Amino acid sequence: MYGMVNKAIEAMVSADHGERMWEKIKRKAGVDVEVFISNEGYPDEMTFALVVAASEELDTPVPLILEAFGEHWILKTALGDYGDMLSAGGSSLSEFLINLPTFHARVSLMLPHLQPPRFRLMSTGENWVRIGYESSREGLCPFVVGLFRGLGKMYGTPATVQHVADKSAGAAFDEFLVSW
Ligand code: HEM
Structure with a gap:
């Protein structure tokens, strides 16, 4: 998926739980990317690994992470960057x-x-x-x-x-x- 998706997950987690938690989630997911580039492609597996690691670190089921991310995508990412x-x-x-x-x-x-x-x-x-x-x-x-x-x-x-x-x-x- 385009990097804007991973970037948006990062923005949501960092806003709600801080940047240290995001770094922990990236490490757990085995993702070694410093900065996601919005218009560049990344493997879907990377995005899914980030969601699973977020679920484990935040003790929240994957479906609830995805629902929250859907709202965030519309109200923050899309409205903010692609209004x-x-x-x-x-x-x-x-x-x-x-x-x-x-x-x-x-x-x-x-x-x-x-x-x-x-x-x-x-x-x-x-x-x-x-x-x-x-x-x-x-x-x-x-x-x-x-x-x-x-x-x-x-x-x-x-x-x-x-x-x-x-x-x-x-x-x-x-x-x-x-x-x-
Ligand atoms: C300006 C607003 C939007 C932009 C820029 C956008 C862009 C994207 C991008 C980049 C992806 C990842 C797929 C890929 O990289 O190949 C994606 C996936 C997706 N988008 Fe949008 N999108 C927007 C609005 C919406 C809206 C309004 C909906 C539905 C209500 C939606 C539904 C989805 C779904 C469900 C996926 C997951 C991919 C899948 O199901 O296979 N998007 N979109």
């Missing part, structure tokens, strides 16, 4: 979610080696959207939950997120119901 791109996605939570299937195509213009997730719009109602999620990576559904919660907060419409179809339990792909 124009994020706000171009829509002027309300429902508009953003309806546009989500094409969102990473715009991100790919900036990051040509992106291996993005695939989102598809399943159905919508007055205060809910049902979205399908597919990825070449395993285990990131809690990250998606955190991302949707972060978007709800960003638009001032706090959202409830339910994982309504689970690929790891036999569904064809994962689906989320986001309501507000």
